[in-house]
Amino acid sequence: MSEAVVEVHADHADHGPAKGLSRWLFTTNHKDIGTLYLWFSFLMLLIGGTMALIIRAELFQPGLQFVQPEFFNQMTTNHGLIMVFGAIMPAFVGLANWLLPMMLGAPDMALPRMNNLSFWILPFAFGLLISTLFMEAGGPNFGWTFYAPLSTEYAPETVTFFIFGVHMMGASSIMGSINIIATILNMRAPGMTLMRMPLFVWTWLITAYLLLAVMPVLAGAVTMMLFDIHFGTSFFNAAGGGDPVLFQHIFWFFGHPEVYIMILPAFGIVSQIIPTFSRKPLFGYDSMVYATASIAFLSFIVWAHHMFTVGMPIAGQLFFMYSTMLIAVPTGVKVFNWVSTMWRGSISFETPMLFSIAFVVLFTIGGLSGLMLAITPVDYQYHDTYFVVAHFHYVLVPGALFSIIAAVYYWLPKWCGKMYDESLGKLHFWLSFIGVNITFFPQHFSGLAGMPRRIPDYALQFADFNMVSSIGAYIFGFSQLLFLYLVIKTIRSGRQATDRVWESAHGLEWTLPSPAPYHTFTTPPKITEAEAHS
Amino acid sequence: MPKVNKNWLQGVVGLGLALLPFGARADELNMPRGVTEISRSVYDLHMLIFWICVVIGTVVFAVMFWSLVNHRKAAGHEAAQFHESTQMEIIWTLVPVLILIGMAFPATQVLIQMYDTGGEDMTVEVRGYQWRWQYKYLDEDYNSTFGFFSSLTTPIDQRYNRTVKGENYLLEVDNALRIPINRKVRFLVTSEDVIHAWWVPDFGIKRDAVPGMLNELWTIVEEPGIYRGQCTELCGKDHGFMPIVVEALPEAEYDAWYAQRLELEAARKKALSQTFSAVELMTQGEQIYNTFCTSCHMPNGKGVPPVFPALDGAEIATAPRRADHFEIVVNGKTGTAMQAFGRQLDAAQLAAVIHYERHAWSNNAGDITQPSDIVEFMSGQQ
Structure with missing residues (x-):
């Protein structure tokens, strides 16, 4: 129905992209900005991944062989910061930029100039952060959670660069989320009611509100650090009447919603892909929306489960234990919905589906270890060990990252008009799937056996599992270069993709030609019940 | 595509086999049962929750894999078009709630037991x-x-x-x-x-x-x-x-x-009021140095410049004015890793380690530092 509209518009050659570098610097086009975000996040994935490989090389055997403990701490810290703020979050924003207008039948994002700014802040923010690694005092070395007073009184001088870097990342995220909310609430095509929106849009709407609520809290935390370090205040200094534990409360009030910011859009992606390759509508659309909203609400009242060992009254411990356990309910609803969607479908196993199935299985494993971690008395034994490392990598790597990779395979033919190489895609999947499990599964064991996280060297009983884990990390890390090769090969020489791409893909983006023209839906399509979400 | 499903199986089995040789020792695999009543309660709780999670995971994955094998397009399975069932949604909301309540009871009990401080010996x-x-x-x-x-x-x-x-x-x-x-x-x-x-x-x-x-x-x-x-x-x-x-x-x-x-x-x-010979101070000082100072300043006194300065040949450890040396050891230096050892060591230990630093390696300040000098320094500054 909208093909006609698009073809008419494609004649406007003067609306096409500018030539050369200025196209990317000054672009206000949601597709260009989406592309920038995605390439940037991939670069960050490689940098953060290199740091992970340095960590795993050092931990391959007991003893100190490649790096010194100071540098090791800088690697764990920057690996965490870069993966969270540089790889996962910008990748989801990139997907939102590419997909939201096409899914909603809008011509572009609501605030295109701000869109440009929110991207172009990022290279400077991460430039600032990464440059500290080359300074005499060394980069941030206090963990990605930067607990005071290690990150204030005892921090290297470069901590100020880190603070400004975090401020810039926060500003970028706030602008990005305002843009997304404004787009979803104002730019929907006629007939695209809220309850007809694709789930990816729904999860992003809720994520954007989470971002808007908590990024200012993070900004507050780093500003208080700045004042403690440079202006003599004592927010987090017990000797001056402050409280180091206050920092943790503020940080995790940001930090727990933050981890859902990194997983809700992933839920949305998987909820788009599974129905397509099961050739069957999503089992419970409404309950998926409500479950996402419940998870978002709960994320605000569970933060202290990251701090069970900090010394809280028993009433506090019990409250945070119960509220955390509750998250299992809406999360379970999601998993059951995906399984019921596959049930009695007509399932095929293209690469996006393989990554989505692996997502459901491995994210569920991460969710179950999360449930174990919620049980306060047992958490005392798990806290700050490799069991926690295994848990959050299971939800973030085969969780968030796999969903992003699945999304790239799923929508790449729409973006560039070319089909990727299916056998290479499957090879990439199997290498990633095996690599990720060899890396992170043994970490459950080393954690239970008592290995603390963030240590550069370890006692001898942890040696076997660390060696296995390091081997897995190298398999996983290098398979991502195959992904890079595959994407470049697709863009340069893939065979022409059809407009629909997948035989039972639903949604407005599939009504557009492949590749999607530079400007789409300049005249909004009209959406009827029949064409609404898959 | 039956090939894909075989790959799944091979992947899982292969992974299990790869890990087997490493599963030999129990203390490498699981939490210790421990030697206190609390540690055993915690262990039992851990195993209970673990098995509940294993059962839930197994059931969910079994249903899913059964569907992946039997409802394949390659096997000619036609897609049903059913969706939405309030009844199912209610069931899979309520059942987990009941399981969670079942977990919360023992967890609360153990936690209350742990918080029973007081009555200590x-x-x-x-x-x-x-x-x-x-x-x-x-x-x-x-x-x-x-x-x-x-x-x-x-x-x-x-x-x-x-x-x-x-x-x-x-x-x-x-x-x-x-x-x-x-x-x-x-x-x-x-x-x-x-x-x-x-x-x-x-x-x-x-x-x-x-x-x-x-x-x-x-x-x-x-x-x-x-x-x-x-x-x-x-x-x-x-x-x-x-x-x-x-x-x-x-x-x-x-x-x-x-x-x-x-x-x-x-x-x-x-001993704080005693005087020691240079030899006694050096022996005692070396011991303290190796415990408290080597991780930054290194056993050879060369440090790791620029973050951890060298002491060997350093002006502070050789100049005739000892007060600067006392000051940095006793009170530390804010904004650096140098701690205030006056709060960790007594006067005799401080005297020994300072004497050692002034006479070890190539340093030869040619003076002698006694516990009384430190006491004087510390009281003089207050």
Whole structure:
């Protein structure tokens, strides 16, 4: 129905992209900005991944062989910061930029100039952060959670660069989320009611509100650090009447919603892909929306489960234990919905589906270890060990990252008009799937056996599992270069993709030609019940 | 595409086989059962929740994989078009809620048991430092009767792979915390600098050591033995090198040791007014240097410039004016890793280590530092 509209518009050659570098610097086009975000996040994935490989090389055997403990701490810290703020979050924003207008039948994002700014802040923010690694005092070395007073009184001088870097990342995220909310609430095509929106849009709407609520809290935390370090205040200094534990409360009030910011859009992606390759509508659309909203609400009242060992009254411990356990309910609803969607479908196993199935299985494993971690008395034994490392990598790597990779395979033919190489895609999947499990599964064991996280060297009983884990990390890390090769090969020489791409893909983006023209839906399509979400 | 499903299976089986040879030792695989009532309750709770999770995972994945195999397009399965079922949604909301309530009951019980502080037989103050632990045995009025530092003893050569690693690599200390079995020992956990965490897995207890805060923990150990743990909160450069070793002794043996320590403490206090020979100061000083100073300034005094300055040939350790040297050792230097050792060492120890630094390696200040000089310096500045 909208093909006609698009073809008419494609004649406007003067609306096409500018030539050369200025196209990317000054672009206000949601597709260009989406592309920038995605390439940037991939670069960050490689940098953060290199740091992970340095960590795993050092931990391959007991003893100190490649790096010194100071540098090791800088690697764990920057690996965490870069993966969270540089790889996962910008990748989801990139997907939102590419997909939201096409899914909603809008011509572009609501605030295109701000869109440009929110991207172009990022290279400077991460430039600032990464440059500290080359300074005499060394980069941030206090963990990605930067607990005071290690990150204030005892921090290297470069901590100020880190603070400004975090401020810039926060500003970028706030602008990005305002843009997304404004787009979803104002730019929907006629007939695209809220309850007809694709789930990816729904999860992003809720994520954007989470971002808007908590990024200012993070900004507050780093500003208080700045004042403690440079202006003599004592927010987090017990000797001056402050409280180091206050920092943790503020940080995790940001930090727990933050981890859902990194997983809700992933839920949305998987909820788009599974129905397509099961050739069957999503089992419970409404309950998926409500479950996402419940998870978002709960994320605000569970933060202290990251701090069970900090010394809280028993009433506090019990409250945070119960509220955390509750998250299992809406999360379970999601998993059951995906399984019921596959049930009695007509399932095929293209690469996006393989990554989505692996997502459901491995994210569920991460969710179950999360449930174990919620049980306060047992958490005392798990806290700050490799069991926690295994848990959050299971939800973030085969969780968030796999969903992003699945999304790239799923929508790449729409973006560039070319089909990727299916056998290479499957090879990439199997290498990633095996690599990720060899890396992170043994970490459950080393954690239970008592290995603390963030240590550069370890006692001898942890040696076997660390060696296995390091081997897995190298398999996983290098398979991502195959992904890079595959994407470049697709863009340069893939065979022409059809407009629909997948035989039972639903949604407005599939009504557009492949590749999607530079400007789409300049005249909004009209959406009827029949064409609404898959 | 039946090929794909075989790959799935092969992947899972292959992974299991790859891990098998490493599953040989139980202490590498699971949480220890431990030696206290609490640690056993925690272990049982852990296993209960673990098996519940395994059952849930197995059921969900079994349904999913059954569907993946039987509802394949390649096998010619036609897609049904059903969706939405309020009844199903209610069932899979309520069933998990019931399971969670079932988990919450035992969890609450164990937690309440853990919070039953008070009624203790003795109290030990546990204080974290960058990067060692200090234990102080407190009397009924919470005054320290005596105390000591507990530092890693694993030689630096083992850490840098120059010699063979010992059995308790990175889990051995000079002075273990000693406690009696069958008595309720209360720990007051705090920190002098950054946040650390004190953890002994076999006791099933862990608590953060937060500067300016006192956290309470307790344990009743049932079996004599040596129990090892590690700091579990990132605390800077040597976070991985501040283990915890607790020696649980039979009551009588503990009481004898305690009495002996009280005598030693009286002798130590006397030493503060003594004068020592240069040789005594050098021997004593070297020992203290190797415990407290080497991790930054290195055994050869060369440091790791620019972050950790060299002492060998340094002006501060050779100039005739000793006050600057006293100042930095006693009060530390804010904004750097240099700590205020005046709060960690007594005057005799400070005198020895300062004398050592002024006369070790190529340094030869040609003076002698006595405990009385330190006492004078410390009182003069107040």
